Every structure is written in structure tokens, then in C-alpha cells.
Amino acid sequence: MTSVARRYQRQFGRSRTGAAPVARANEALRAPVVLMVSGGADSTALLVRACTGTLNLGDGRGEARVARERLHVLHVNHHLRGAESDADEAFVRGLCDAYGVPLRVEHFEPDEPRAERNLEAAAREKRYFFARRYLKQLCEQFKVPRRHGRIATAHTASDRTETFLMNAIKGAGPAGLSSIPRRRGNIVRPLLDATHAELCRYLLVRGQAWREDESNADTSYLRNFVRNRIVPLAAERNAHVERTVSASCDILGDEDAFMSKLAATALRALTRRDSAGVLVLDAARMAATDVALARRMVRLAVEHVSPRRDLRLDLRHVEAVLACVAAGEGSVTLPGDLDARVEFGALTLRTAPAREEAVATWLSLPGRIALSGGVTLTGSLLRLAPGVDPVAYVRSETREWGQDRAFADAAALGFAEADLERLAAGGTALPAEALTARLWVDGPQPGDVVCPLGMQGRSKKLSDLLGAERVPVAERPQVPVVRTAPGGAIVWVAGIRSDDRFKCTPTTRILVKLELRRVSALDNGR
Numbered sequence: 001m002t003s004v005a006r007r008y009q010r011q012f013g014r015s016r017t018g019a020a021p022v023a024r025a026n027e028a029l030r031a032p033v034v035l036m037v038s039g040g041a042d043s044t045a046l047l048v049r050a051c052t053g054t055l056n057l058g059d060g061r062g063e064a065r066v067a068r069e070r071l072h073v074l075h076v077n078h079h080l081r082g083a084e085s086d087a088d089e090a091f092v093r094g095l096c097d098a099y100g101v102p103l104r105v106e107h108f109e110p111d112e113p114r115a116e117r118n119l120e121a122a123a124r125e126k127r128y129f130f131a132r133r134y135l136k137q138l139c140e141q142f143k144v145p146r147r148h149g150r151i152a153t154a155h156t157a158s159d160r161t162e163t164f165l166m167n168a169i170k171g172a173g174p175a176g177l178s179s180i181p182r183r184r185g186n187i188v189r190p191l192l193d194a195t196h197a198e199l200c201r202y203l204l205v206r207g208q209a210w211r212e213d214e215s216n217a218d219t220s221y222l223r224n225f226v227r228n229r230i231v232p233l234a235a236e237r238n239a240h241v242e243r244t245v246s247a248s249c250d251i252l253g254d255e256d257a258f259m260s261k262l263a264a265t266a267l268r269a270l271t272r273r274d275s276a277g278v279l280v281l282d283a284a285r286m287a288a289t290d291v292a293l294a295r296r297m298v299r300l301a302v303e304h305v306s307p308r309r310d311l312r313l314d315l316r317h318v319e320a321v322l323a324c325v326a327a328g329e330g331s332v333t334l335p336g337d338l339d340a341r342v343e344f345g346a347l348t349l350r351t352a353p354a355r356e357e358a359v360a361t362w363l364s365l366p367g368r369i370a371l372s373g374g375v376t377l378t379g380s381l382l383r384l385a386p387g388v389d390p391v392a393y394v395r396s397e398t399r400e401w402g403q404d405r406a407f408a409d410a411a412a413l414g415f416a417e418a419d420l421e422r423l424a425a426g427g428t429a430l431p432a433e434a435l436t437a438r439l440w441v442d443g444p445q446p447g448d449v450v451c452p453l454g455m456q457g458r459s460k461k462l463s464d465l466l467g468a469e470r471v472p473v474a475e476r477p478q479v480p481v482v483r484t485a486p487g488g489a490i491v492w493v494a495g496i497r498s499d500d501r502f503k504c505t506p507t508t509r510i511l512v513k514l515e516l517r518r519v520s521a522l523d524n525g526r
Contacts, residue, residue, distance in 0.1 A: 029067070033057065033149070033151075034131055034150070035047055035073050036152065038075065039211035040211055041200050045202055047101070051068065051099045057188050058190075072138060073096050074134055075104070075106070077106070077108070079108075104130075120223075128151075131187075150186055153188075153189050154189075156191050156194050157192055157193060160245065160246045160249050161241065162231065165226045167179065169222070178253035179252075179253075180249070181253055259292070260296060262293060270286055280347070281301065282345065286325050294322055298313070302336075305338065321340045321347070324342040328345070331474075336351075343473060344472055354372075360441070360443070364437075365381050365438060372478055377514065378515050381415075381513075390505065394511070403496060406494075406514045408492070408503070410437070410508075410512050411508070412501070413439075414484070439491060439514075441482050444479060445487075451500040452465060457500055457501075462490070462493065463476075465493065479496070481494065489501065
């Protein structure tokens with residue numbers, strides 16, 4: 001989100017409210033600028049203007065000269081056109097020699113033929129990877145923070161218009177229709193206010209040649225179809241269509257950034273749980289949210305959960321999730337093997353690895369094991385002081401700590417009598433070397449039966465208990481279940497209910513204490 005002061009400072013130059021601190025300004029003026037030059041008219045004009053004129057690098061100075069020692073050129077040879085690609089590289093080398101600018105050439109050739117969109121995306125991703133790596137190396141060499149460095153691309157108002165129309169044809173929301181942003185992080189587009197035709201005239205006046213890509217005439221590619229068929233047709237009604245669309249993209253981009261900021265704030269307010277591969281949101285509150293904001297929240301939530309940076313949702317996927325939210329139940333499989341499920345007032349987004357992840361290990365007493373979501377399960381053996389009522393002690397502890405703490409009778413669990421005698425004789429904690437007591441921890445299993453504490457020994461299916469406690473189906477595999485042994489009787493459904501068969505009685509001598517501890521609780525010394 002950009003304020004009025006910053007937006008127009010970016011466009012027209014330094015603000016009247018004062019300059020940046022001197023030290024920071026000096027760092028910015030020394031930072032390297034990587035020019036991405038392919039050899040076409042636009043990128044050739046970028047290099048010529050950088051060396052002989054002015055550029056707006058989004059550093060608050062507006063249009064200004066760039067010191068020659070800051071300039072570095074990156075050329076990526078994709079080897080897609082054989083000898084022509086090599087000729088492009090040779091042309092850029094000659095251009096850099098003529099202007100005395102250092103050149104880095106990277107080579108990248110797709111492993112296998114791809115569809116137009118995939119090939120274009122792979123090439124673009126690789127170019128930016130090379131550019132970011134080169135900028136990082138240069139910033140280390142210049143000893144300046146990377147945030148001051150810049151990667152300048154030669155995108156123009158013509159490119160912006162083509163991208164806008166392509167996204168409109170394929171179907172896109174405000175983010176896609178805002179097209180190419182003026183700046184994203186270190187990446188700046190200083191030529192967005194110029195058209196391709198204007199840059200060609202600029203080079204002709206200077207007598208500077210450039211390279212033409214013959215494949216640009218092939219209208220089987222969507223971009224070329226838009227460039228050669230649709231834009232000229234639109235220009236018959238508006239000769240300045242490229243500038244008009246580019247101005248609209250600025251407006252859409254600013255409004256999209258503002259709405260995204262609102263959506264991010266709303267998403268944080270609705271988040272119940274956020275761990276690796278799992279995001280749980282308050283579905284009831286989302287259902288009451290304005291649909292324009294809710295759509296963005298779904299997209300942001302998927303981007304947050306998914307490990308894939310290139311994942312894009314279609315509108316139909318977003319609408320399917322929101323339909324489940326509105327209905328209060330249902331599930332949807334999303335791209336990237338994500339699962340979205342609504343039940344018991346919660347929307348849970350989960351990746352495939354998170355769905356499959358389940359703890360299955362022994363818990364020694366005393367001991368600790370790590371669970372998902374920054375939670376640990378600890379266990380210990382305790383002997384109460386003489387005269388202390390075990391039942392009253394357990395009741396007071398669980399009243400204070402709630403379902404995150406549970407107690408069981410060590411003798412009822414069948415632990416070795418020798419261990420219990422050593423504990424009784426040696427203090428309140430059994431030495432680790434004297435220990436043979438342990439419990440098994442895993443997740444819910446088919447056919448599990450529990451005798452919930454307070455039900456006077458009556459049994460209940462574990463699945464029914466979890467349903468009664470409104471635990472979403474998507475989250476049930478991650479519920480820790482403490483057992484006497486693998487496949488043995490349930491001692492504690494962690495955080496939910498203890499089993500009546502192992503409860504403490506007035507005759508209990510040794511207690512087994514089990515406790516769930518969150519990271520924040522550990523940090524606070526709980």
C-alpha cells in the first residue's frame with residue numbers, strides 16, 4: 001500500500017519533506033544496477049538511456065543520471081533460436097564494449113519442449129533467478145545492503161498493454177489486470193511510460209541498431225496475437241491506447257495493493273492455527289466477510305500454505321472454497337494437492353505432507369517428544385507428599401491447566417513395581433537411569449475405543465468423541481493419542497480427554513503427569 005506522498009515522490013522526484021539520511025542515501029547511490037538486456041529495441045534503449053541519459057530507479061530521486069560504475073549488464077542466452085540466439089549474445093557483447101559496461105552472460109536451455117505458457121514462464125523465472133544471483137554478488141562486492149541494489153528491465157507501456165489484454169482474455173482478477181508493476185522489490189521498470197514505437201524512434205535518431213526476433217511475428221503465440229492483431233485494432237479508436245491502458249494499470253495496481261493489505265489483516269484476525277502445511281481459519285467469520293475481501297483471503301491463505309511459489313488458483317477454485325464456507329461444511333481439492341475442508345466452524349487448508357504426517361513414537365518417563373505446530377508432549381512420574389489427597393491434587397491441577405494437562409495412576413498402567421519403589425524412596429522424580437516406564441504416542445486408529453473420564457466406565461468410539469469435541473476431520477490425524485503400548489489401551493487423547501480406566505484414586509501412590517506445551521508457554525518458562 002502506497003501513500004500519496006510516496007506515490008508522487010516516486011513519479012516526480014524527491015519529496016519536499018526532506019531527504020533521506022545521508023548515510024542511507026550514499027549507500028543507495030553506490031549500489032549496483034543490473035540492466036537486463038536481450039538485444040531487442042526496448043532493452044537496447046534501456047542500456048543507451050542508462051549510459052547517456054536518465055532513469056527513474058524508484059529510489060526517490062525521480063529521473064536522474066546513474067553513475068557509470070554502478071551499471072552492469074546481464075544477458076541470458078536461451079538457445080531457443082540456434083544461431084540467431086548466439087548472434088543476439090554477440091550483439092550485446094559489442095554494445096557493452098562500446099559503452100564500457102561490464103557484461104555477465106548466462107546460458108539456459110529448457111530440458112524439453114513445453115507449451116507456450118510453460119516455456120515463457122520457465123524462461124522468465126530463470127532470467128530473474130540469474131539477475132537476483134548476480135545482484136547479490138555485486139552488492140557483496142560493493143559492500144552495500146541488497147535492498148539498495150536494482151534490477152532494471154525494459155518493459156514498456158506496450159508490454160503492459162499486451163499483458164493486460166492477455167490476462168483479460170484468459171480471465172483474471174485485479175492482480176492480473178494491474179499487469180506489470182513499476183516496481184516489485186529490487187526489480188524496477190523505468191521505461192513503463194514509453195511505448196515500443198517511441199523507443200524505436202529514439203534509437204533511430206541516435207543511429208543505434210538493435211536485434212529483431214522473427215518469432216515475434218508468429219501470431220500462434222498469444223502475446224504476438226495481441227500485439228499484432230488486437231492492439232492495432234484498438235488503436236484505430238484510440239491512437240494512445242497503450243498509454244491509456246498503462247495508466248489504468250497504475251490505478252488497478254494501487255487499488256489491488258490496498259485491497260491485498262486489507263485482506264492480509266483480515267486473514268490474520270481469522271487465523272486459529274498456523275503451522276507447517278496447515279492453516280485453520282474461522283469459517284463462520286469468513287462467511288460474514290464481504291465476498292471481494294473473502295476471495296483475496298482464500299488466495300492469500302493458499303499462497304501461505306503451499307510450498308509452491310508458482311501456484312495459481314482459478315476463480316472456480318476460490319468460489320468452490322467460499323461455497324463450502326457459506327454452507328458451513330464440505331471439502332475441495334485445490335491445485336498443488338491442497339485440501340480445503342470446512343466443518344465445525346473451521347476452514348482448514350492442508351498440504352499432502354501435512355495430511356500424512358503423524359507422530360508414532362515412545363514417550364519415556366520422564367521425557368519429551370516434539371509434535372507438529374511447535375507443540376511438545378512431556379511426561380514424568382511424581383510421588384505426592386504424605387497426607388496429600390491424590391484426587392484433590394489432580395482436580396486442582398487440571399482445573400488450573402485445563403485439558404493441556406492430564407494425570408494417570410502409574411500402578412494402573414502396569415509400570416514395574418521396582419521403579420515405583422525407587423521413586424517412593426528417592427524423591428519426587430525418578431532418575432533417568434532407573435527408568436523402564438514409557439508410553440506409546442501415535443494418532444487415532446480405526447476402531448479406537450476410549451472410556452472418557454466422567455462417563456463411569458462407559459466406552460465410546462474415539463471418532464465419536466472427536467466429533468463431539470468438534471475436532472475437524474482434517475485435523476484428527478494430528479491429534480496425539482497416548483497409549484499403554486502400540487495398539488494398546490488409550491491413556492489420554494491429548495488436549496481432549498483422559499481415560500477413566502487409568503484415573504487417579506485415593507489409593508494412588510505414584511502419578512504419571514502428561515502435559516502439552518506450546519512454544520509460547522515454553523518461552524515463558526511454564
